[in-house]
Amino acid sequence: xxxxxxxxxxxxxxxxxxxxxxxxxxFIIKAxxxxxxxxxxxxxxxxxxxxxxxxxxxxxxxxxxxxxxxASALGIVxxxxxxxxxxxLAYETVAAESALGVFGSSIAEPIxxxxxxxxxxxxxxxxxxFPLVLLPIFCKKIHKAxxxxxxxxxxxxxxxxxLGTAAFIGIISAFIAKSIASAPxxxxxxGVLSVATLLSAMVFTIALDYLCRKKELKKLEPFVLPIxxxxxxxxxxxxxxxxxxxxxxxxxR
Amino acid sequence: xxxxxxxDKVHTWGKIWSLSALAVLYAVPLVFSVxxxxxxxxxLLLKALSAVIxxxxxxxxxxxxxxxxxxxxxxxxxxFVSGNIANLKLPCAMNAMDRAKVTxxxxxxxxxxxxxxxxxxxxxxxxxxxxxxxxxPFAHFVTDEGSAIKPAFENVIPALFGALGASYFSKYWKLSxxxxxxxxxxxxxxPTLPVGTMIFITIVVSLAGAFGMYKLGWVKGE
Numbered sequence: 001x002x003x004x005x006x007x008x009x010x011x012x013x014x015x016x017x018x019x020x021x022x023x024x025x026x027f028i029i030k031a032x033x034x035x036x037x038x039x040x041x042x043x044x045x046x047x048x049x050x051x052x053x054x055x056x057x058x059x060x061x062x063x064x065x066x067x068x069x070x071a072s073a074l075g076i077v078x079x080x081x082x083x084x085x086x087x088x089l090a091y092e093t094v095a096a097e098s099a100l101g102v103f104g105s106s107i108a109e110p111i112x113x114x115x116x117x118x119x120x121x122x123x124x125x126x127x128x129x130f131p132l133v134l135l136p137i138f139c140k141k142i143h144k145a146x147x148x149x150x151x152x153x154x155x156x157x158x159x160x161x162x163l164g165t166a167a168f169i170g171i172i173s174a175f176i177a178k179s180i181a182s183a184p185x186x187x188x189x190x191g192v193l194s195v196a197t198l199l200s201a202m203v204f205t206i207a208l209d210y211l212c213r214k215k216e217l218k219k220l221e222p223f224v225l226p227i228x229x230x231x232x233x234x235x236x237x238x239x240x241x242x243x244x245x246x247x248x249x250x251x252x253r
Numbered sequence: 254x255x256x257x258x259x260x261d262k263v264h265t266w267g268k269i270w271s272l273s274a275l276a277v278l279y280a281v282p283l284v285f286s287v288x289x290x291x292x293x294x295x296x297l298l299l300k301a302l303s304a305v306i307x308x309x310x311x312x313x314x315x316x317x318x319x320x321x322x323x324x325x326x327x328x329x330x331x332x333f334v335s336g337n338i339a340n341l342k343l344p345c346a347m348n349a350m351d352r353a354k355v356t357x358x359x360x361x362x363x364x365x366x367x368x369x370x371x372x373x374x375x376x377x378x379x380x381x382x383x384x385x386x387x388x389x390p391f392a393h394f395v396t397d398e399g400s401a402i403k404p405a406f407e408n409v410i411p412a413l414f415g416a417l418g419a420s421y422f423s424k425y426w427k428l429s430x431x432x433x434x435x436x437x438x439x440x441x442x443x444p445t446l447p448v449g450t451m452i453f454i455t456i457v458v459s460l461a462g463a464f465g466m467y468k469l470g471w472v473k474g475e
Contacts, residue, residue, distance in 0.1 A: 012281050019277045020378045023270050027327045028371035035364040048349045052372040059341045060380035062409040068392050080385045084378050086336040099301035119293035121282035127305040130313035131333040132275045136268040142321045150358050162463050168347050170432045170459030172418045174451040177436025179411035183444035197408040201415025228416035233405035240404040
């Protein structure tokens with residue numbers, strides 16, 4: 001029996017999955033009840049659920065693909081666990097690679113020694129757990145400080161909203177710049193496909209938003225982003241099929 | 254008064270769930286080590302961690318400070334347990350709040366953000382679990398070199414942020430020009446920069462630009 005994919009690992013993965021779902025359900029139910037108390041319409045909440053679930057499908061499939069990327073070295077179960085709690089591919093890969101590096105091996109080859117596996121599992125866990133130590137101490141303080149600043153005056157509240165939007169635009173900008181011009185050490189460089197997908201997603205979103213406004217299609221609104229995303233991903237497939245390979249595969253460097 | 258009571262409760266629940274998540278997280282390597290009687294040698298583990306901790310614990314501090322005000326209390330506790338914040342949970346919450354026409358600083362925004370992130374966490378967890386248990390034999394359709402649908406999943410990031418960007422940039426184009434330009438220029442000179450570092454750069458540029466424009470009266474807010 002491969003220790004990496006034995007019943008024990010599956011049992012641990014099941015416990016993690018149940019935990020994440022239980023926590024999410026707990027907070028959803030509490031927020032839903034509170035929203036109803038405040039008079040928020042059920043329809044608005046239902047639309048939030050539908051649009052968030054649809055929005056998540058494509059990125060979640062891509063996260064699943066990253067589970068597969070780590071599976072040849074670590075077995076399928078440990079990456080599954082790690083990417084269900086806190087993890088992301090970049091961090092997990094670096095942590096696993098660094099732990100295996102001290103044994104002189106790498107994630108390019110399957111782990112056959114339980115001690116190496118145990119070291120990797122501990123390194124991934126200790127490295128990634130820090131936000132869960134910080135949150136119980138600082139989350140409330142940060143929110144209280146934010147509340148104090150924004151409730152001080154109307155001007156501070158307006159500025160707070162502008163800076164909140166600007167911070168989020170900052171995050172979007174990083175990923176857009178990555179799609180336009182990056183060339184990471186491992187992973188895909190920006191090129192024809194990434195830019196074409198980016199532009200297609202933008203065009204689809206603007207067109208669908210326009211349609212929603214002009215035709216007053218309220219019911220279409222929650223689907224705008226998921227449709228635009230899947231449409232743009234479809235364009236990536238289409239371009240790979242119809243363009244000559246050296247153009248479709250062209251990256252800037 | 255009532256609002257305070259609800260958010261205070263969220264923080265109490267959040268603390269309990271965060272500490273429970275820590276216990277679940279550590280149970281994985283602990284149970285494995287006990288079952289196979291293979292605890293890592295401390296010196297080797299410390300050597301491995303010496304490369305990881307300075308970067309990731311530092312990043313954790315920056316992430317907690319950056320994302321907490323944007324996610325709302327409930328959304329913050331949920332996001333940091335289920336992970337993939339910048340590339341999934343935060344965009345999902347911002348999209349939901351934008352469509353519901355509420356802001357993160359309002360109580361309704363807090364509630365919409367919590368529901369959006371909770372649904373996103375469940376959807377992700379279920380898709381990964383179903384993928385591992387049912388679709389593993391077919392996973393090569395997504396990952397194989399030459400697979401027809403591989404380009405779609407290699408380009409999830411441009412698809413996601415293109416769609417999200419369009420809806421934000423059309424509303425806040427003045428705020429968007431500076432950080433995008435800064436990001437592209439930074440990548441031209443430093444193409445291998447990790448996106449985590451880039452996020453830090455573009456947020457700082459975006460905040461400084463927005464503050465300057467607000468002071469100059471170029472942006473007024475709602």
